[in-house]
Amino acid sequence: MIDNFFEVVGLPGLSMQGFGPLLLMGTWMTIKLSLLSLAVSVILGLIGACAKLSSLAIARLPAQMYTTLIRGVPDLVLMLLIFYSLQTWLTSLTQSLGWNYIEIDPFAAGVITLGFIYGAYFTETFRGAMLSVPKGQREAAVAYGLSRSQRFFLITFPQMMRFALPGIGNNWLVLLKATALVSIIGLADLVKAAQDAGKSTFQLFYFLVLAALIYLVITTLSNLVLRRLARKYSAGSREALQ
Amino acid sequence: MIELLQEYWKAFLYTDGTEMTGLAMTLWLLTASIFIGFLGAIPLAIARVSERAYVRWPVQFYTYLFRGTPLYIQLLICYTGIYSIAAVRSQPLLDEFFRDAMNCTILAFALNTCAYTTEIFAGAIRNIPYGELEAAKAYGLNGWRLNAFVVVPSALRRALPYYSNEVILMLHSTSVAFTATIPDILKVARDANSETFLTFQSFGIGALIYLVLSFALVGLFRLAERRWLSFLGPAH
Numbered sequence: 001m002i003d004n005f006f007e008v009v010g011l012p013g014l015s016m017q018g019f020g021p022l023l024l025m026g027t028w029m030t031i032k033l034s035l036l037s038l039a040v041s042v043i044l045g046l047i048g049a050c051a052k053l054s055s056l057a058i059a060r061l062p063a064q065m066y067t068t069l070i071r072g073v074p075d076l077v078l079m080l081l082i083f084y085s086l087q088t089w090l091t092s093l094t095q096s097l098g099w100n101y102i103e104i105d106p107f108a109a110g111v112i113t114l115g116f117i118y119g120a121y122f123t124e125t126f127r128g129a130m131l132s133v134p135k136g137q138r139e140a141a142v143a144y145g146l147s148r149s150q151r152f153f154l155i156t157f158p159q160m161m162r163f164a165l166p167g168i169g170n171n172w173l174v175l176l177k178a179t180a181l182v183s184i185i186g187l188a189d190l191v192k193a194a195q196d197a198g199k200s201t202f203q204l205f206y207f208l209v210l211a212a213l214i215y216l217v218i219t220t221l222s223n224l225v226l227r228r229l230a231r232k233y234s235a236g237s238r239e240a241l242q
Numbered sequence: 243m244i245e246l247l248q249e250y251w252k253a254f255l256y257t258d259g260t261e262m263t264g265l266a267m268t269l270w271l272l273t274a275s276i277f278i279g280f281l282g283a284i285p286l287a288i289a290r291v292s293e294r295a296y297v298r299w300p301v302q303f304y305t306y307l308f309r310g311t312p313l314y315i316q317l318l319i320c321y322t323g324i325y326s327i328a329a330v331r332s333q334p335l336l337d338e339f340f341r342d343a344m345n346c347t348i349l350a351f352a353l354n355t356c357a358y359t360t361e362i363f364a365g366a367i368r369n370i371p372y373g374e375l376e377a378a379k380a381y382g383l384n385g386w387r388l389n390a391f392v393v394v395p396s397a398l399r400r401a402l403p404y405y406s407n408e409v410i411l412m413l414h415s416t417s418v419a420f421t422a423t424i425p426d427i428l429k430v431a432r433d434a435n436s437e438t439f440l441t442f443q444s445f446g447i448g449a450l451i452y453l454v455l456s457f458a459l460v461g462l463f464r465l466a467e468r469r470w471l472s473f474l475g476p477a478h
Contacts, residue, residue: 070454074414077428081445088441169266184421191315198326205323212311212319219310 016133019197019207025192026213032188033110034179038172040115043120050152052127062093063123082113110182114184120177125167130156162233169226172177173219180215190214246434253430254447263425265451269415271426276409277350282356286395287363288389301360308357313350314418320350321422325394343422351419355412362408366401367393406463407474410456417452427451 008011052062087104099147141155172241183192194211198204252258256266290301308316324330325340339345370393380390399406420429429449435441 031274069453072456073449074428074452076414076417077431077452078297080428080432081442081449082358084435084441085447088426093317181418189310191318194315195318198323202326204326208315208319208323212315215315216307216310234342242347 001204008084008146019193019201022193022197023190023207023210023214024081026188026190026211029107029188030179030190031218033107033114033182033187034172034176037114037118037179038175040111041118041122041171041175043166044115044119047127048119048123048129049126052123055157067120067123075114076116076181076184078117079113079181082116083109086112105185106185110185110187114175114182114211115177118171119180120169121171121174124215125171126165128167129162129164135157136238153242158233162230164168165230165233169230172222172226176222178213243440246438246440246443247447249431250434250444250447253433254451258425258430261425264427264430265455267424268413268416268419268426268455268456271347271351271424272409273415274348275355276412277415278348282352283359283363284385286356286360287367288393290360290364291313291367301428305357305361308354308359313354313415314421316354317347317350317418318423321346331440345430347422347424349414351416354415355408358408358411361406362401363397366397367406369400370396375434379404394448400474402463402471406460406467409463410459413455413459414452416429422448425451 048066050061051059052067054063055058085107086109090102090104094100136160137155138151141151146154179189180191183189183195190211194207195204198207201207254264257263262270286301288302289297290305292298320340321343324346330336330340374392374396375388378388383391417424417428419426420432423429427448431444433448435444438444
């Protein structure tokens, strides 16, 4: 479809020589992977932030360990460590239980790994944002007799989002760019598609630049959405009126 | 585990017997790219906040391109993409440069970190209180003197906390260098893994070295902040 489009428009030089569908699939894989990892990491981040702000040391200490260790090590190193170790551990587990060999789905492993890594970054973002919500708000919620979950979802969360958004946006862009690394652990993402197409047409430069441009389009679109969200969540605060 | 350490500690730290590897290689990649990026970022940051659009705009476009795309793709373009162009290979000088993996890697890293550093310094320049510039102008400074004696020193101090972040992120980014066959810490960990099958231990040692290095950098920057940034802190 894309190939024909460029032929019709009169830019045959831009046609992807039959590799359009491959690149589209790769792009879709990248988007799917980054959105799912985002969901995992936001959930982990919320749990982590609550744990870090908890008054119980048994919750605070593991969360502290998690954020310190993960954020001190490169994401690629963690990705290889977790991805390969998961398989090794699972194999030894199934062997000791006498089960059949189970191979981990690379996509699921990628989502879990990326989600686990960026969960640590989101923990810090949410922790900072939760601290920025005035304490009186929570006290008032307690005084109104709201339950623990009501206090979180009705009072803290909506007010926290305004402070968390810049950090969330940043983390999302970093996470999105980190998905380029999953081709190293064997996932057929955009980078892999571009490399394959480039190698078989001997036009590696062209296809890699194309992949970079696709990333650029996604990051630019994300920036637009983030700006709109920022406006929405800062409704009622003075900074919104810049 | 102990055998792994006995066999690979040298490779993890500085050499595998024939060339520089591991920690030494990672540190070399980091310092080279940070140094080039820093030198490039100072003039670019000044251009980035220029009042003239034709000065500001190209710099903005450069940082937009390099901050909007993954470093891994930038490295691939530098390392394999450019060299796949026949016109590059036929030029002796370009051929010489792009054939070497080290040159390509440092070029990609330096261009990438320079884009981020430019934005950090430009943000710091914008945050200089106007009174500082007014005072400098009242003393008769203008043009490059104003930049060299007031704007740049003040901006560099103010940028320190953000710059330390960028340096640590760059340290983490250097781990993609192994895809361009550069023998950094991660490459040694991978080799150790494929020879011993001790996956967790091999990558774990690599991760530990990166962790220690990150903490060391955080500590160094904290010292630097105490030295150069204490004037912004609360009064004692």
